[in-house]
Amino acid sequence: MTQPKYMLTVEGVSKTYDGFKAITDLNFYLFEGELRTVIGPNGAGKSTFFDLITGRAKPDKGKIEFGMNTDLTKMNEYEINRLGIGRKFQTPSVFTEHTVYNNIVLSLVGSRGVFASIFKRLSSTERDRIDELLKLVRLDTKRDWKAGMLAHGEKQWLEIGMLLAQEPKILLVDEPAAGMTDEETHRTGELLISLAGKHSIVVIEHDMTFVKQIARDGQVTVLHQGSVLCEGKFDAVQSNPKVREVYLGR
Ligand code: ADP
Ligand code: MG
Secondary structure, three states: OOOOOEEEEEEEEEEEEOOEEEEEEEEEEEEOOOEEEEEOOOOOOHHHHHHHHHOOOOOOEEEEEEOOOEEOOOOOHHHHHHHOEEEEOOOOOOOOOOEHHHHHHHHHOHHHOHHHHHHOOOOHHHHHHHHHHHHHOOOHHHOOOEHHHOOHHHHHHHHHHHHHHOOOOEEEEEOOOOOOOHHHHHHHHHHHHHHEOOEEEEEEOOOHHHHHHHHOOOEEEEEEOOEEEEEEEHHHHHHOHHHHHHHHOO
16 A cells, blocks of 8 residues: 555644734645545635635745645745645635636646637647536536626635646635535535645635545544644534533533
């Protein structure tokens, strides 16, 4: 048996904002192909954690590595993204005036420029990939819709499709179910589960039904005051008294 490989190594990381400790001595290890759920109360440092991985913020101390030896702390956001780390913010940001199809096109061939991507022909491989992505995020029947006309949940899926077009190795997804109906939430869970294995994924989430759905047998990390409070399978985490106290409020 080969040893599982870390896709992300975070050790002893701290980040202070004007004296406020947003992240304190954080350790976090993500295995290749893993789907990890991160929960924690508001202000626990969850989004800051993503800021630090993606280079949006820089740690005061500690190690953040892609895989087991590529130091991310010296790289900028663009370089980190190019390595294969894609992030989805809580609010979907799609090009509302462009069609669903062209949103994916722009993400796939963005480096060729907006004009080229829309008016130049795409290769058949690129077209196949776009069709595949549209099916995956269940928007194949709405490919010609303006993205601005989509429901909130569909915009979130389109943005996930746009991220996937960039073939990320690691996907960081911040509260994907926020503002979704129960059905949309469940479908989002199915989508994320289907992406695990091929991608290594970290999902920040609040909705415990959703967390239970996507965590299945996997690890859940609880953040509290910028550190890991506990880590384990969903049932163990949910019944942990420390977690109930800080997170569930009982
Ligand atoms: P969560 O996502 O878990 O709700 P955040 O990571 O957004 O928490 O925030 C953790 C704490 O760090 C909050 O108190 C927040 O105000 C603070 N914080 C986050 N980013 C910044 C920033 N850019 N400047 C100042 N304070 C920040
Ligand atoms: Mg947040």
